[in-house]
Amino acid sequence: MKQAYKQTSLNHRRDEEMPGAQTTPPYSPKTLKHHRSLPRSINYLLKEQRLLFILVGIFIGSTFFIVQPTLSRLSPSESRPFVPKSFSTGLTLHDEVSRSYSLGGKLGRVPVALSGRRLRIVVTGGAGFVGSHLVDKLIARGNDVIVIDNFFTGRKENLVHLFGNPRFELIRHDAVEPILLEVDQIYHLACPASPVHYKYNPIKTIKTNVMGTLNMLGLAKRIGARFLLTSTSEVYGDPLEHPQKETYWGNVNPIGERSCYDEGKRTAETLSMDYHRGAGVEVRIARIFNTYGPRMCLDDGRVVSNFVAQAIRKQPMTVYGDGKQTRSFQYVSDLVDGLVALMEGEHVGPFNLGNPGEFTMLELAQVVKETIDPSATIEYKPNTADDPHMRKPDISKAKELLNWQPKVSLREGLPLMVNDFRNRILNEDEGKGI
Ligand SMILES: NC(=O)c1ccc[n+]([C@@H]2O[C@H](COP(=O)([O-])OP(=O)(O)OC[C@H]3O[C@@H](n4cnc5c(N)ncnc54)[C@H](O)[C@@H]3O)[C@@H](O)[C@H]2O)c1
Numbered sequence: 453m454k455q456a457y458k459q460t461s462l463n464h465r466r467d468e469e470m471p472g473a474q475t476t477p478p479y480s481p482k483t484l485k486h487h488r489s490l491p492r493s494i495n496y497l498l499k500e501q502r503l504l505f506i507l508v509g510i511f512i513g514s515t516f517f518i519v520q521p522t523l524s525r526l527s528p529s530e531s532r533p534f535v536p537k538s539f540s541t542g543l544t545l546h547d548e549v550s551r552s553y554s555l556g557g558k559l560g561r562v563p564v565a566l567s568g569r570r571l572r573i574v575v576t577g578g579a580g581f582v583g584s585h586l587v588d589k590l591i592a593r594g595n596d597v598i599v600i601d602n603f604f605t606g607r608k609e610n611l612v613h614l615f616g617n618p619r620f621e622l623i624r625h626d627a628v629e630p631i632l633l634e635v636d637q638i639y640h641l642a643c644p645a646s647p648v649h650y651k652y653n654p655i656k657t658i659k660t661n662v663m664g665t666l667n668m669l670g671l672a673k674r675i676g677a678r679f680l681l682t683s684t685s686e687v688y689g690d691p692l693e694h695p696q697k698e699t700y701w702g703n704v705n706p707i708g709e710r711s712c713y714d715e716g717k718r719t720a721e722t723l724s725m726d727y728h729r730g731a732g733v734e735v736r737i738a739r740i741f742n743t744y745g746p747r748m749c750l751d752d753g754r755v756v757s758n759f760v761a762q763a764i765r766k767q768p769m770t771v772y773g774d775g776k777q778t779r780s781f782q783y784v785s786d787l788v789d790g791l792v793a794l795m796e797g798e799h800v801g802p803f804n805l806g807n808p809g810e811f812t813m814l815e816l817a818q819v820v821k822e823t824i825d826p827s828a829t830i831e832y833k834p835n836t837a838d839d840p841h842m843r844k845p846d847i848s849k850a851k852e853l854l855n856w857q858p859k860v861s862l863r864e865g866l867p868l869m870v871n872d873f874r875n876r877i878l879n880e881d882e883g884k885g886i
Contacts, residue, residue: 654712
């Protein structure tokens, strides 16, 4: 009975849902399911205006996705609503571009949550002479800057005016040890630069050049940051070619007193190129020629700071050798402009960054006399080992590819550092120290 009822009920439903039930072939579960489910789901959709709701939902969703990107293209500022206006000033178009390469250069478009982020930059050695001026420029451009420094030759006083600035961070750290940070660009300056300082602990100097550079290149590779190395004209050694072009391979003593610095920087260049070719890191190499300006160490043995400090202290200016060896002197703001142009350009380098104006040591002493004290005198001492006889950059490559050249002459730049030196020497004399 039960069986009969089930069959009847089945037949009944089948008859109800399929008008041609009389002509249907004998029972087959598969065909039965197929024929029954299609009209039932359509029925389900049509009931209680469900289809209408679905269509309205699809319409709202697609309108949002079509209109939203158009709006953000029309007003870029609205895509970064959490950035106070004062912080976003100074961002250039390049900053936006840089963000995409910062994420490994693989992403065409930065996720919305990150698109409002300012360019974040590490400057190793940022408490030093060149580094602190570079940090000033980057902060003024609206970038976030993290300085890493072990304060071997750098001073907090060079950065004290930035303490409290939310865009600035200072980390006491030795570049010889690894560090992990999330940044877009790395300016790697950490290294004592004057002979007095780099000869003080030569093993530490070469460790800084080799291990410090390895650590920073490793970081750049890991996070997809662009990396700039501040190399030096010392890679040309005592040059046999004059002026020096980037194509010149140099004449360096590999076992001399200066080689911890000269060969250290040459190795740092090699490492940079190997990471570039082998690991795809975007590197930039600057070969910096003698640079001077405010915040140089007072007694670091570099010729401009030596002469200026001695003239202010009314001491004789020390000339090593016969004073006929030549150097070119670049004012620090010109160098900083060159470093930024290099970092932002598309060329790896190396690029000579220096002022091609060439002076003998005696001519420099004469300019210092005229600027500070016409009664200043000269004292001669024997020359130091491996001191290059002449040094003058050929900067045609930087002129052409970076559209850069120095603007400040020695006679214009020297007075700009004299005030800074006078103040610091006065404080020293008053026993305050710096
Ligand atoms: N000033 C120049 O004329 C000149 C010329 C050629 C190359 N350079 C290069 O430019 C860069 C900056 O030179 P500068 O004149 O400002 O010298 P600097 O001595 O004033 O600055 C170097 C900075 O690096 C820091 N530092 C050194 N070793 C470190 C380490 N292991 N870890 C972390 N920080 C460390 C020092 O404390 C200092 O703040 C150097 O790499 C130098 O080789 C400078």
